[in-house]
Ligand SMILES: Nc1ncnc2c1ncn2[C@@H]1O[C@H](COP(=O)(O)OP(=O)(O)OP(=O)(O)O)[C@@H](O)[C@H]1O
């Protein structure tokens with residue numbers, strides 16, 4: 001299988017600014033993180049809050065100003081789905097505008113073709129054409145997350161990073177969104193880096209899991225192995241907690 | 244327009260909108276039609292109080308005060324319009340660039356803005372006019388420049404806040420360029436802050452023109468403006484003829500009341 005992403009020995013730290021009362025502090029957030037992601041694979045990244053999961057995503061997407069190590073992309077325009085569906089859509093714009101913008105910037109499609117693609121993508125995520133004229137404030141959390149997925153997929157990426165995409169949603173909506181992500185993976189042959197703190201959620205979607213603790217990868221194994229014979233005590237803890 | 248009304252369904256907004264619309268309409272009407280020629284003198288009706296023929300009375304030269312207020316308010320609003328235009332457009336451009344890109348240019352420009360706003364704006368304008376001389380165009384340019392920092396600061400703060408939001412990160416991932424992000428993704432989200440600021444800007448510009456012309460450093464002596472007329476009307480108060488000053492003052496008060504109500508209404512939701 002072909003690799004779509006290689007993360008090699010990545011270390012990162014945040015520097016908190018000092019002031020009159022506190023010295024400048026350097027906090028190491030990622031320590032020698034390495035993993036590969038293969039085409040068509042859904043890779044889970046789990047760990048407790050503050051373990052550095054979001055920092056990994058930020059480094060991969062180029063939002064982290066400084067890090068050591070190397071990240072090699074084998075695909076163009078990786079996309080991101082955020083946890084919070086309330087801040088990931090421009091409140092001043094309609095759903096149609098939000099979905100059309102990347103197509104316009106791409107510049108290769110005329111207006112009817114753009115419209116066709118928007119409607120097709122809305123249908124993909126279970127929304128009808130009427131939603132084009134809606135603003136994000138007129139949508140529920142689940143609907144917003146559907147629009148976020150549509151916005152990520154409309155540029156036809158091959159790699160999608162989802163940072164706790166269902167954590168802010170009700171359990172029933174969670175299942176629907178996970179189902180949708182799974183369908184989209186099949187339809188477009190996507191690779192996922194799926195970040196979560198919930199082993200149950202990861203189990204529903206992922207083929208393989210990386211377990212991270214305090215910025216260090218403690219386990220990297222196929223999903224069944226993680227559940228059947230977890231190697232690291234921390235993994236065991238997480239699996240126990242999810243039962 | 245409909246959206247604005249739906250969003251700001253409060254009495255401040257409605258009252259401000261109606262008052263401002265009525266005032267602006269009357270002033271615009273005054274540009275094409277006034278009851279009398281504002282400069283026509285009539286020796287038979289010198290320095291009268293309100294009468295049926297001259298609703299707001301006449302001045303020492305027998306000129307119709309209503310007609311002169313209409314013309315003067317036109318000049319004042321025109322000045323205010325261009326002052327706000329210069330201040331808001333240049334302030335937005337500077338605020339957007341510094342807020343979005345940050346860095347050294349941001350530091351330097353913001354310190355300059357701090358320095359400018361440390362002085363009362365009318366005082367600063369007075370000094371500048373003392374140097375380049377009075378006149379309508381000079382007043383517009385000077386006040387326009389004095390108004391830039393307040394707009395720049397407001398817009399900068401909004402750009403700094405909004406550029407960090409998730410939907411801007413996503414736009415960047417989708418390949419949208421910096422300038423398009425500033426113009427099409429961030430700017431529309433600054434409108435809830437920018438619109439009231441523009442309304443307050445009109446309020447301040449009308450006051451600034453009035454203050455400056457009142458002090459004799461605004462429009463030149465041959466021109467009419469509300470500030471100029473307020474200054475002239477002092478002579479009438481001294482001679483026991485207060486109505487001239489009252490009507491000019493009332494016009495200024497109604498104009499700025501409209502803009503203030505509008506600003507307040509735009510700041511409140513519902
Ligand atoms: N901008 C920042 N400045 C300073 N420290 C930060 C910053 N962002 C994150 N950190 C710190 O880095 C560590 C890792 O944060 P990160 O957001 O990657 O964790 P996470 O695993 O995504 O947690 P969560 O599950 O809560 O989202 C935390 O200790 C956090 O306090």
Ligand SMILES: [Mg+2]
Pocket residue numbers: 053054055163
């Ligand atoms: Mg996180």
